Amino acid sequence: MATEESGLPEEGLALWLTEWKTSDTRTSWLGRQLVASIGRSVAGELGFLVHPDGQAVKVAMLDVHPDFQRRRLAGVLMDALYAAYPTAWINHGWRTTSGSHWWNGYRDPAPERNVHNRPPAEWAAYFDAVSVAADRAHNAHQNDYYGLHGHRDALYRHGERLETEAALHAASFRPAPPVRVDPAAEPLHGAARLVLPPSVHAYVHDRTQDSCARATALLEHVGHGNLPHDAYWNSTRQAAFADAHHEELTTLSPPVGPATHVVFTLSPLDITAVPGAQALATSVDFTDPGDLAVGVAELSWRQADRPYLTHTAAFTPAVEAAIAPVSAGDAGNAYRNRYDEEGFLRPASRGIAQPFADRAAQIQAMTERLLRGRTAWARTSPAPTPAQTPVPQPQAPQQPQQRPPGPGRRA
Template sequence: MAADAESLPEEGLALWLTEQKVNPRMVPWLGRHLVASIGSSVAGQLDFFLHPDGQAVKVSMLRVHPDFQRRGLAGVLMDALYAAYSTAWINHGWRTKDGAQWWNGYREPTPHRNVHNRPPAEWASYFDAVNVASDMAHNAHQNNHYGLDGHRDAIYRYGERLEAEAALHAAAFRPVAPMHVDLGSQPLHGAARLALPPAVHEYVHDRTQDSRARATALLEHLGHGNLPREAYWNTTRQSAFADAHHIALYDSRPAGPPLTHVVFTLAPLQALLPSTAHALATSVKFTHPGDMAVDITELAWRQADRQHLTHQAGFAPAVAAAIAPVSARHASASYQARYDEGGFLRAAARSGALPFADRAAQIQAMAERLLLGRTARARTTRPPPAPPQTAVPHPPAPGQTPPRPGRRA
């Protein structure tokens, strides 16, 4: 490892584990990419499949970009795989000419976990013994043809004919049933990559500001009806972030303003028909061309070049939103009533979020009654007010004495 690292460029090496989207009916194991980047360039990639219990790995492809070959990078990737799954069986499958020549110079960290080096009785529940034997025969032919050793002393030698060995262990293989995400039982997480205006970018990444207000600003900027359609919606937030970063690694567009990766967390979808979605083991992609009403329960975001700083905010109650339709002609009537052509809330939809919005008819009727009563009172003729009364004292009769103050007459 040390020699490998010393031969790499000064920009530094980063390894990223991302999900490989595969049809579980074709490959029921979990697909993974292990990507190596140097600076802003993808230098290599190791593709593999992981058994659901994490105790077996099948390598499907190892490749290094021509600009970074012969620097030990393939060994770094393979060593990282062994380290990440430190107790799992490793099946390298069959090799091409280049693969056989590379393998000839590679030194496995733990050769005893390579199924090609161990008897089928130890690993036959994970891998089909006949297929493994076929791959071993192919690799042996490659080694003989190109004059390679191929670590032949470590390879398991069958003690009897292959047919008999296969008959002993083929029945031990335990196929994995295809797994599909259950949309109605768990939240889903989907990512979008946004190039925000400078002022918006500065505000939403300012940790001194209220996180919920910043999340609301992000949603307003994108539009409530513009949740990403082409994204895979994952069972974990980290997988959604990994999807966004995997796309960024292979993005060939010229550098521009810093991107923000935003992950939307949706409440479980209870009323979704299976025919409207392409469900994988741990993710789903919606295939219906129309819009889809969803509820956002949380928002998380971070700068593409600052993976270690993640902002997040929850919404309680959840915010009503929608996955955008393919085009305006596929938009439903309810979508068109709530969102405009750009996917932004219409004025009526915005007022609907105000308090007492569900009592609009009742409030209107009350207002009309008040106005009618006011009009009726204004039309009523009132009598003129009576003049003020002023007491005038009468003169006393002859022979009487006027009463004095404080005495009764």
């Protein structure tokens, strides 16, 4: 193999351990992801599930971008997983064809922690012994079919039928207790990635200006009714920023300007009456297409290339806002009354005074009385005497009045 194909590129490799969002409510294991980035591009990803006590890991997905394959990147990701959980059992599951060929050339750093290599009595409390046996049989078939060794010497030789294996160890499996976010007891944090107009960008990132005024301007620019509906709402602000960073890495086309990552912090809310809402281990997924009224208690934002400079402003009391519906047709009446088709506040909702809004009936009755009085006066009054039309006299032209320049006008 050529050296330039076997080694990693010289521009640098970054490994990032972050959350892996999964809507599978059948498991209480925590989703995690190792992301390998080269420059501003994702080169590979390793998705896995971790037992709540951190002592068991199930590999779910290992993928390397075609541009970075055959450079040992998959091995780097797997080695990093072993290093991140140095005492945990590792269950690699079943392998695809390409995965079998890769595993055949991979050096397992800790084969003694691979559940395929140890008797079920040691790990059956974490993994279903029958499922592990089925995965192991699938991998053995792949190896035989393609003529691969597949580290078969390290595999556990149980010498028992599958039915016997199940009878001995299946009862040892202990499902992890469910872990779910409670939005009624803690705030939620959702992220949006924005490319702001230059003037807005300069103002909201100017640390010499009042932070609350800048947060208000940023929320006005986004629109109170435009909080992201396609984002997971996390239990921590850092997890929300991580979502925005992951979107930054996976964006196909680079932004036309510097990106701003914004995190909306919501006041605690009851989601039991929200159709389609799913409370997960560390986040909430609002899958319902309709809108959802919320309160923004805090706003945090930072430039994508300057994550160490974070701006934060709290709103006391919380600002009324809404998670946007998927489309305008999915919006409810309360949303339509407060926000326009683009999700921005209607004039009545911006606090503009409308002193006659609640006197429509009185004004209508007064108008009808005036019209009736005018009709009666016209019937009883004599016709007016024609008057001589005055001849207009020429006048000197008047000079236009000078007005001082104001906002939006040039001097």
